[in-house]
Amino acid sequence: MNAKPPLPARPDILCIGSVLWDIIGRSHLAMRQGSDVPGRITRLPGGVAMNIAMTLARFGLRPAVLTAIGRDDEGDELVAACGRLGVETGFAYRSEDLPTDRYMAVEGANGLIAAVADAHSLEAAGDKILRPLADGSLGSGAAPWGGAIALDGNLTAALLAEIARSPLFAAADLRVAPASPGKAERLLPLLGHAGAVLYVNLEEAGLLAKVEFPDAVAAAEGLLARGAGRVLVTDGGRTCAEGSRGLGVISGVPPKVMVARVTGAGDTFMAAHIVAEKRGAGREDALQAAIRAAAVYVGGEVPA
Template structure:
């Protein structure tokens, strides 16, 4: 089966501790701890499945028990796992986060195997399986902005991506500047929050509209900027559209940006206008943070 979209980046186990009370450094409170398939590429793929698309994941997963279980879970959801790089030497990655009623308290991402695998995760795009230097993949690509600086730079100039519609997922603020490698790429769409937009422009913005306009002026082909429950903006070739997210009770935050991006991509694949796609993506993200499953 040919995938509708390639999701390139982290596929790992999310271990999330959630408490209903406000937390601070050193808090010790009751709550729930869950382990679920996660990582930027996996989160996007799972949301795309909910919207009726067939994604494939390109990532690094160990040949350990955790990796076997993760691949089984992904395949059971309908995600194509045939193109994963399975390593005998590297363990399956994991992400651990603590969330309180006041949002994300702390998180640790152990993505060392993905980082060490490097360009090996792209081999299906170069060996003729999905594409090659001379006949590159011509479809959608959802790219994890948390990939290493070197790998993002390689992708930005690689002939393997010259024909693709490249959608770049939110990076963590600490890694946002890695996305600078994709500024000027002719088909790259960046999905960032207001803080990340400011880091990319080495300043701060008070609104998503300002951030989107500034990134467009810097040479970003297309950009979507979110700002929590405040107005979000999308800018394409200098033309800006905006939308207001619905008000919801926030019960989780990890994965909200990935859900927003996946919903936006699916909406455009299904023929929605720019404005309608932005609104639907914001609604999907709001549904997700409220604890429901967007569709």
């Protein structure tokens, strides 16, 4: 009988959600609908969970992803690329019949023009990606995972609702981000989760609260009033805010930078904030660290 392969080393943090290939077309020119301009097209590991994990790895942590990756050639290439980037995929669900997911975006000097996310395999896999949290590999119902988890909104609404009430997540430091404004309302079941910290942009905050907020500070105050325990709200290059129940709202203004890229900026903000807090930073310092890292990323550099 063949012995099972040994489990990977216990990670510092789990990143649950989309791990896929990012296919990004970028031009240094401003664009509009119908533009046909010169630029560069790249294919890199991406997805909300992967973007967060890559940033965490650059900051010296050992992240593992819980996701769905196909057993196709693209999936094997993706697993190899993740390993080179310091991201553990040994706990991921590898599907025989589901293809590896992809994301395609077009960006110009004036920001994101359009994007299409094909995360159908992640959605089809459902709760299979959570098996390591239940089978003893990373935790169980009797001894749930007690560390940090970065959770992205590419999961189905049903699975996110299950996570919100599951004992497997009862002890976790749960950091939550929508995958896009179109999926923000999927996070409603997690709004009142005792261990959840929500990372949203201004538009996503409005969709969650069903109110149009004028700025990030108002959005943070509004989400706290609707039951959130802790939220961070970004608004592009404008004021960002962090709100904690019982402690009020603080804010910070990003430095002005030349925009070189936007896809992944919010994920970088979230990862940098998590790392700062794991290193013992207080609220103000952690928010400023996240703002600086996101600004560096948008400017085209790699945060360190």
